[in-house]
Amino acid sequence: MADFSEVPDHQLLQQITQEQESALEALYTRYATSVFSLAMFMLRQPPLAEEVTQDVFLNIWRKAATFKADRGEPKAWIMSIAHHRIVDVIRSRRRAPPITEPREFDLLELLPSSGASTEEQVERNLDRERIVKALSNLPEAQQQVVILAYFEGYSQSEMAEKLQQPLGTVKTRVRLAMQKLRTILEDYGTEQS
Template sequence: MKSHVDYSKLDDVELIALVACAEPDALAELYERYHRLVFGLALNAVADHAAAEEITLDVFTRVWEKSETYRAEQAKVTTWLLSLARHRTIDVLRHRHTRLERNLVRWGDVPDDAGFSRNGPEEVVELALRREQVRTAVAQLPAEQKEALALAYFKGYTHRQIAEILQEPLGTIKTRLRSAMQKLRQMLPDE
């Protein structure tokens, strides 16, 4: 028969030692004490409630899996937890950045003759000038708007497909594209 332990009376180091012995109630007590702290750090960095919750769960899963690596002489438990949270948050942000980079078309990579027919040297100069104006205007848009424009106009995705790729609501994507087009209309002279 298992003896009853009041985990709330144990200090953090004792709890980590019990977690290392595969004691789930010790992990539950650590979670109760520190999940708000870990969640707050994650939410502040990623500004996304669901992602911050996932980071928090990942951190405490890591505590369960790696508690034997904790060294009390090197850091307090809170310092260790926040270090785990920081590293996991950086991983999430890197993944977001990589996804953004992967989906963005480099505006300089669009072929000079993409969709255009040329009749003479004047048109060539006119098109080159217009293309440069568009590139300059697009460069001034926020990254999220550039990403949505690239997926819609250079990769040919529908609004729904873009929403799935970016894991954003469809309405957000439509608003983002509409805002981007309005800004471009304001920045580019009428022809």
């Protein structure tokens, strides 16, 4: 396999459109841990999180040509694909009754199969702690909509119905919550430097 360590993400995506499997492998090496972590955080089931991670990279292989560099960074695009896939899984699980209760998982099962380094694991755990801490700084109504939207997969219309609130109120809460979270997380980032 060629050395892709210095190749920018957008070039890897371009190479994927030309069906270069090694470019997909390089992208997988860079982002599988992030995708798996998000899936694990939202789904809390290692086998399901691994399946979602594989689905995301299969989707990247199939749809790399749809990436538009002028609309954002490749990492944001990849994580958006991951988030949408996870939400799809959550919604389908909400419709279908569970066959068995999810079992408790060992800490070791949280590690993705891509072999993330200890440093990456620590960084991922710190990111998770920062997000949870930032979320706790939001007013309860804003916490509620963020949790429903990003961790339980509700659409804004579904949240309005569930919370028995006007859609405009829900949209405002989501927007304000995201603005506050961004500010809080940026502040955490400067504190760490």
